[in-house]
Amino acid sequence: MIGQSVFKALADPTRREILRILRAGSMPAGDIADHFPMTKASLSHHFSLLKQADLVRTERRGQQIVYSLNTTVMQDAAGVLMELLNPPATEVTDDAKNR
């Protein structure tokens, strides 16, 4: 299930940009960090929140930590939004009441 951590993670523009970058494929932390004007420590903080939300996965490769997108969680998040669009299931339909 999708939880609070996912929406929190998506609320920050830096983190959304990280996700966009990872669309193109996996990438080591340092390479991702090069896209941003902040310190690697700050980026590491963002990585940590994305991992908490399970929006990204990591794999160590030598000295680097390679990040990649976890698409299923984002699909779920999009699904939750879509869900908000449909009227809720009713116990007794309006039609039924009018019959």
Added chain:
Amino acid sequence: MIGQSVFKALADPTRREILRILRAGSMPAGDIADHFPMTKASLSHHFSLLKQADLVRTERRGQQIVYSLNTTVMQDAAGVLMELLNPPATEVTDDAKNR
């Protein structure tokens, strides 16, 4: 276009619950507030952020302010998430490079 304000708005559980409540149909501020254990002033703050994000619309009806969902903006937000799932358009395809 979908902006930061939408993601900020969606980041809070109270506000997502407000949206869920409004799925069933428009509702005056006070009635919405009754669903939550916080003051009406606090709820009003949340309404304000949802309005800023254009996720809800308002209409005055006598002494009440009736809130309703703006579905198009949420559709757009869901669309943005979906977008993050597809690989970006490439300048030259991998296939082309290998030919």
Added chain:
DNA sequence: ATTGTATTTAGATATTTATCTAAATATCAT
């Protein structure tokens, strides 16, 4: 016009968050 009801605004406070610098950890190369 006064009173009551519905909602928002203002101001205060506690918590959370994004960012930094400096230090710690892990791996690789020599």
Added chain:
DNA sequence: ATGATATTTAGATAAATATCTAAATACAAT
């Protein structure tokens, strides 16, 4: 083992956020 590179962790700080109480605004009813 020593030194270099990559990343994270710790601790500090400034800014943002959620919440409250009290006051202000808007409308309705008498």
